Amino acid sequence: MWAIFRKETTTLLNSLVAYLAIIVFLTFIGVFLWVIPSTSIESYGYADLDTLFYLAPLAFMLLIPAITMRLFAEEKKDGTIELLLTKPISDWDIILGKFFASGAIVVVAVIPTLIYYGSVYYLGKPVGNIDSAAVFSSYVGLLLMGLVFVSIGLFASVMSLNQVVSFILALSISYVWYKGLNDLSAVSSWTSQAFLLQYISLDYHYIALSKGVVDFRNVFYFLTVIGLMLGLTKLKLGSRHW
Amino acid sequence: MSIEVSHLVKQYGKQQAVSDISFIAPKGIITGFLGPNGAGKSTTMKIATGYIPPTSGTVFVNGTDVAQYPLEVKRQVGYLPEHNPLYVDMFVFEYLQFIGHLYQWKGEVLTKRIAEMIEVCGLTLEQNKKIGALSKGYRQRVGLAQALLPNPSVLILDEPTTGLDPNQIVEIRQLIASIAENKTVILSTHIMQEVQALCQQVVIINRGTIVANDTVSALKQGKLNNRILRIQLVSEVSSDVWLQLPFVSQVQSFAFAVYELTIQADTDVRSEVFQFCAQHQWTILEMKEEERSLETIFRELTQQGIR
Numbered sequence: 001m002w003a004i005f006r007k008e009t010t011t012l013l014n015s016l017v018a019y020l021a022i023i024v025f026l027t028f029i030g031v032f033l034w035v036i037p038s039t040s041i042e043s044y045g046y047a048d049l050d051t052l053f054y055l056a057p058l059a060f061m062l063l064i065p066a067i068t069m070r071l072f073a074e075e076k077k078d079g080t081i082e083l084l085l086t087k088p089i090s091d092w093d094i095i096l097g098k099f100f101a102s103g104a105i106v107v108v109a110v111i112p113t114l115i116y117y118g119s120v121y122y123l124g125k126p127v128g129n130i131d132s133a134a135v136f137s138s139y140v141g142l143l144l145m146g147l148v149f150v151s152i153g154l155f156a157s158v159m160s161l162n163q164v165v166s167f168i169l170a171l172s173i174s175y176v177w178y179k180g181l182n183d184l185s186a187v188s189s190w191t192s193q194a195f196l197l198q199y200i201s202l203d204y205h206y207i208a209l210s211k212g213v214v215d216f217r218n219v220f221y222f223l224t225v226i227g228l229m230l231g232l233t234k235l236k237l238g239s240r241h242w
Numbered sequence: 243m244s245i246e247v248s249h250l251v252k253q254y255g256k257q258q259a260v261s262d263i264s265f266i267a268p269k270g271i272i273t274g275f276l277g278p279n280g281a282g283k284s285t286t287m288k289i290a291t292g293y294i295p296p297t298s299g300t301v302f303v304n305g306t307d308v309a310q311y312p313l314e315v316k317r318q319v320g321y322l323p324e325h326n327p328l329y330v331d332m333f334v335f336e337y338l339q340f341i342g343h344l345y346q347w348k349g350e351v352l353t354k355r356i357a358e359m360i361e362v363c364g365l366t367l368e369q370n371k372k373i374g375a376l377s378k379g380y381r382q383r384v385g386l387a388q389a390l391l392p393n394p395s396v397l398i399l400d401e402p403t404t405g406l407d408p409n410q411i412v413e414i415r416q417l418i419a420s421i422a423e424n425k426t427v428i429l430s431t432h433i434m435q436e437v438q439a440l441c442q443q444v445v446i447i448n449r450g451t452i453v454a455n456d457t458v459s460a461l462k463q464g465k466l467n468n469r470i471l472r473i474q475l476v477s478e479v480s481s482d483v484w485l486q487l488p489f490v491s492q493v494q495s496f497a498f499a500v501y502e503l504t505i506q507a508d509t510d511v512r513s514e515v516f517q518f519c520a521q522h523q524w525t526i527l528e529m530k531e532e533e534r535s536l537e538t539i540f541r542e543l544t545q546q547g548i549r
Contacts, residue, residue, distance in 0.1 A: 003340060007332075007343075078327050080327040088313050240293070240294055241294070241295050
């Protein structure tokens with residue numbers, strides 16, 4: 001697994017895509033957090049990072065599929081997947097290696113936003129007047145959300161030879177799971193299932209985590225979703241044996 | 243220490259790519275796996291390397307069943323897939339290092355081994371280039387270096403010389419011949435000269451079934467009592483007249499006054515043919531017994547299916 005992890009991280013860092021994604025992510029968040037009046041902290045006047053934690057998943061939803069779309073699609077198109085699958089490594093080595101490599105990029109993208117936390121911490125009056133527990137648990141939620149999107153992207157990538165198809169598929173699944181289920185729960189004929197729909201949506205658990213308590217049930221939910229997507233990826237990758 | 247294919251069947255939907263083939267590729271020699279395009283060569287090799295499973299039947303690599311213990315087999319096999327897939331964004335050294343890591347090779351030992359492979363495969367001048375910047379011949383060397391890196395006891399090479407220029411083909415062949423000692427090598431190709439130049443044993447496959455499995459020399463001698471005599475006369479004669487000769491079973495005419503007689507006899511019949519022509523007062527410009535090359539054998543064995 002580490003061989004794949006190492007190779008994928010090097011490839012990602014040698015390509016422009018990862019840097020571009022990280023730069024776009026940080027610029028996007030930074031501009032909305034500090035410059036645009038309707039969302040910026042200064043005009044809002046409260047020492048919190050809600051804007052960050054509201055916007056970051058949206059940015060992830062767009063940018064993570066751009067990083068993950070090539071992971072399997074490219075290997076399948078170039079035939080290098082045959083090379084990997086005839087080496088003495090298991091399917092899980094390949095999947096987890098790719099998953100953690102992309103996950104590492106997500107972590108790298110998130111780390112610089114700690115500066116915003118520092119800034120708000122010192123801007124607060126009195127200094128340190130920020131709900132640090134909420135920020136911490138929100139970070140946990142954000143990272144888990146990022147990893148969920150990575151696992152969805154990995155699954156979308158294994159489904160197609162075409163990177164664009166993978167991208168669109170990943171984006172669609174991510175959106176429906178994150179926000180779409182929530183929107184569907186508002187459809188009047190589904191009122192009886194409304195709570196269930198909300199409960200299985202990513203947003204529900206993400207908001208729950210942002211409240212300042214790292215609830216095991218929410219973490220477990222995210223890990224389950226990741227496990228499910230990776231399991232489906234394994235299923236598709238292993239389908240050559242059918 | 244060998245590859246043993248036993249009653250292998252591979253079905254793709256309704257199409258049978260490989261139907262019940264069995265052969266053994268012994269250790270220490272190069273086995274040529276020959277057949278026209280789409281005969282089932284690559285399918286067989288993909289099954290032998292554990293990439294896809296057989297519908298039924300088994301492949302044993304060094305006595306281990308591939309389908310049952312894929313990881314164990316993969317550790318002993320070096321594989322060059324058809325079309326030689328490579329990571330074009332990686333540097334040659336970096337790529338070989340990655341392959342080494344996949345086989346759990348590490349550190350000093352790996353670095354030394356990579357240097358050795360770069361040397362053996364003639365990549366010294368190209369080792370600091372990106373694979374994408376290499377010419378086809380050098381990419382093929384990288385593919386071979388990759389297959390050889392873990393020092394496998396079994397080498398499976400799927401069309402290792404396709405798309406190379408004649409010089410490169412010779413070089414790659416020399417390379418394969420030089421590393422084949424003490425290894426089991428299966429090499430697929432549809433080029434006859436390659437088999438003649440490299441292989442001791444040849445398995446010919448057509449439409450998923452084995453049509454010949456023999457040593458190269460035995461195959462060439464095998465059908466000697468079915469020879470072809472090529473005669474050119476000054477003027478045209480009726481083809482049927484040749485059939486008056488008792489040993490001529492078939493006559494074909496390809497060009498003006500050129501005849502190919504299929505001779506069924508163990509002895510040299512050229513003097514009889516000469517006498518026969520003299521009787522009819524035909525002037526012979528040329529008479530030649532065609533040497534049966536592997537090429538003709540291959541064509542004979544594999545063409546029935548296509549026509």
